[in-house]
Structure formats: structure tokens, C-alpha cells
Amino acid sequence: MRHCSVQVRGLLTRDELDRYNALMEVGSYLESQERYDLAYTIQKEVDILILPAIERLKDKGRARDLATAEYLESLRKAEQDEDDDE
Template identity: 80%
Template sequence: MRHCSVQVRGLLTRDELERYNALMEVGTFLESQQQYDLAYTVQKEVDILIQPAIERLKEKGRDRDRMTAEYLARLEQDDDEELA
């Protein structure tokens, strides 16, 4: 079973995280029993479950980029005012 990143796990809601942990436990058990076809199905469910958290992570990145751009624009504006 493939785990998601720590960043994505940190953005899962409590319900999503509980479901994620349960699915990972089931998937790991299935793999230990060499039931890879069933483990694949569980992995697909995990992939679907973490999509909202991935979107939240992307949005955080876009917000951070937006704030950086605003900060740099303010610095440039302050430099222009000092030169005038």
C-alpha cells in the first residue's frame, strides 16, 4: 500500500483520517495475505479519499504564492517611492 505524504495527511479531516487509517490497515493485511487484487481496490479507495486533502494543499500553495507576489509588489512600490 502506498501512503500519502505527511503534508496531505495533515490536511485530512478527522473522519477522513480515521477512514484512511482503517483502509491502510485493511490493505496491509490483504497484501500480507498476498491478495494483491483486493489490495489494489483498497488503494484506489485511498486515492479517492485523499483527493480533497490534496486540493486543500494545492490551495495553500496558491495562497502562499499570492501572498509572496503581493509582498514583492509592495517592496517594489516602496523602492519606487524612495527613488521619487
Template identity: 85%
Template sequence: MRHCSVQVRGLLTREELDRYNALIEVGTYLEDQSRYDLAYPVQKEIDLLIQPAIERLKDKGRARDRATAEYLESLRDREDGDNSEEMEEEQK
């Protein structure tokens, strides 16, 4: 069975995590019994189960990117403000 990343697992709800762990256990048992034909649909179910957590992770990344862009913009604005003050002082 393919596990999802720790980041994705961390964003699963308690109910999703319990279901994920149960499906992994079943899938691992099926693979141990060489029942790959039955393990495949279990893996597909896991893939569907983790999709909402993947979207939550993407949203967190987008929010972090927006915050970074806003911070960099504020630094640029502050730097532009400092430069305009220096130019005003030089003109005096």
C-alpha cells in the first residue's frame, strides 16, 4: 500500500484518519496474502479519501504564498517610502 505524506495525514480529520488507518491495515493484509487484485480497489479508496486533505494542504500553501507576497510588497513600499524621503532631503 502507498502511504500519503505526513503533511497530508496531519490534515485529515479524526474520522478520515481512522478510516485511512483501517484501509491501510486491510490493504496491507491483502498484499501479504498476495491478493493484489483486491488490494487495488482498497488503494483507490485511500486515494479518494485523502483528496480533501490534499486540497487543504494546497490551500495552506496558497495562503502562505499570499502572505509572503504581501510581506514582500510591504517591504518594497517601505523601501520606496524611504527612498522618496531621501530624495526630498537632498532637494533641500
């Protein structure tokens, strides 16, 4: 079973995380029983379950990029204002 990243796991809600952990436990058991056909189905469910958390991670990245762009723009304006004062 493939685990999702720590960043994605950190953005799962409590219910999503509980379901994720249960699915991973079932999938690991199935793999230990060499039932890879069923473990594949569980992995697909995990992949679907984590999609909202992946979107939340993307949203955080977009917000961070926007804040960085605004900060750099404010620095550019401040520098331009200094140049205009001279």
C-alpha cells in the first residue's frame, strides 16, 4: 500500500484520517495475505479519499504564492518610492 505524503495527511479531517488509517490497515492485511487484487481496490479508495486534502494543499500553495507576490510588489513599490524621493 502506498501512503500519501505527510503534508497531505496533515490536511485530512479527523473523519478522513480515521478512514485513511482503517483502509491502510485493511490494505496491509490483504497484502500480507497476498490478496493483491483486493489491496488494489483498497488503494483506489485511499486515492479517492485523499483528493480533498490534496486540493487543500494546492490552495495553501496558491495562497502562499499570492502572499509572496504581494510582498515582492510592496518591496518594489517601496524601492521605487525611494528612487522618486531622490
